[in-house]
Amino acid sequence: MKVIYDEAQKKHYPGFFLTSGARAPNPERPERADILFAAALRAGLTHEVPADFGIAPAAAIHTPEYLEFLANIYARWRHIALASEEVIPNIHPDRRDGAYPLSAVGQAGYHMADTSCPIGPDTFASALRSSHAATQAARLVSRGEAAAYALCRPPGHHAFRDLAGGFCYLNNSAIAAQVLRERTPRVAILDVDLHHGNGTQGVFYERADVLTVSIHADPVRFYPFFWGHADERGEGAGRGYNLNLPLERKTGDEGFLAALDRALSRIQAFAPGALVVALGLDAYEGDPFGGLSVSTPGFARIGGLIGQLGLPSVIVQEGGYIxxxxxxxxVAFMDGLRASHAVARGVKS
Incomplete structure (x- = not known):
């Protein structure tokens, strides 16, 4: 299996994070990529730098209005007297159908859900290279590779079509799924991050060609709060194509794996031609966010069960903090996935 990653993804270095009203260092630091890249090599993956796909893969998911905002907002922000070092919203519309403002301040509020996605001088370039990693991994799988790992940093699953949030700017998992759709009529996305993949759900909520399934800490008292509840099933053509499996805080291996069984059953019923795994490692019992209590051996079991599906798979890195x-x-997840995946695909052949 290949790990797709470019060092340029590290240039984004957010300094700001507002948590429960208090300013703190942003935990989505470049060192995350160093640790994950070294681990991927330790797991036996081979490195490949993604090609430059430009903005087209992101444009298949995100609105041109939003992409124009991301590309230009930092330079515009620097012209504001006494502006903060990074773009940080201080006002938000109460609905999405209001007027679209001309001001940088107003557009920041419109396109940024919270204060955990500050935009600095290298944010857009790094996010674009992260989307290229997802694109290349998906193309490799579309062309016959059994699986590929996109080491996406910054992550993406909280980004909607026109809204950044939760450390995320471009939705890499959605971009990978859309690339896979070029070769197969149905794609499933399985999100195992600690936090609900609200942006991914939003992108596909009215579509029947992409099944979205998310296992996460119950949002009733946890980020992202407003999405990720069990009664969210999709709308319109997408009704019945979204499954949320919220878990009580501190749920450990057995509870997580029981939810995973339900998730995999739903994916099998959808009969997809390919799978995107939005891999969050922040469900770990020692992760700084402390929401769930999955152990390191638990991640091996999670990978092993997912691999048993035998589906062509793109693994997209989401959360998991230092x-x-x-x-x-x-390493545990990859070892479990690759061992069972090889067996499953061998049985099918």
Whole structure:
């Protein structure tokens, strides 16, 4: 299996994070990529730098209005007297059908859901290269490789079509799924991050060609709060094509794996031609966010069960923050996935 990654993804270096009203260092630091990349190599993956696909893969998911905003907002922000070092919203519309403002301040509020996605001088370029990693991994799988790992940093699953949030700017998992759709009529996305993949759900909520399934900490008292509840099933043509499996805080291996069984059953009923795994390692018991309690051996079991599907698979890195076991958790997941995936695909052939 290949790990797709470019060092340019590290240039985005957010300094700001507002949590429960208090300013703190942003945990989505470049060192995350160093740890995960070293772990991928330790797991036996081979490195490949993604090609430059330009803006087209992102434009298949995100609105041109939003992409224009991301590309230009930092330069515009620097012209504001006394502006912060990074673009940080201070006002938000109460609905999405209001007027679209001309001001940089107003557009920041319109296109940024919260204060955990500050935009600096290298944010858009890094996010674009992250989307290229997802695109290349998906193209490899579309062309016959069994699986590929897109080491996406910054992550993406909280980004909607026209809205950044939760450390995310471009929705890499959605971009990968759309690339896979070029070769197969149905694609499933399985999100195992600690936090609900609200942006991914939003992108596909009215579509029947992409099944979205998310296992996450119950949002009733946890980010992203407003999405990720069990009664969200999709709308219009997408009704019945979204499944949320919220878990109580501190749920450990057995509870997570029970939810995973339900998730995999739903995916099998959809009969997709390919799978995107939005891989969050922040469900770990020692992750700084402390929402769930999955162990390192638990990640091996999660990978093993997913691999048993035998589907062509794109693994897209989402969350998972700096702690002693971050790299070990990735190795455990990859070892479990690759072993069972090889067996499943061997049986099918």
């Amino acid at each position: 702690c002693d076991a971050l790299g070990d958790n990735l």
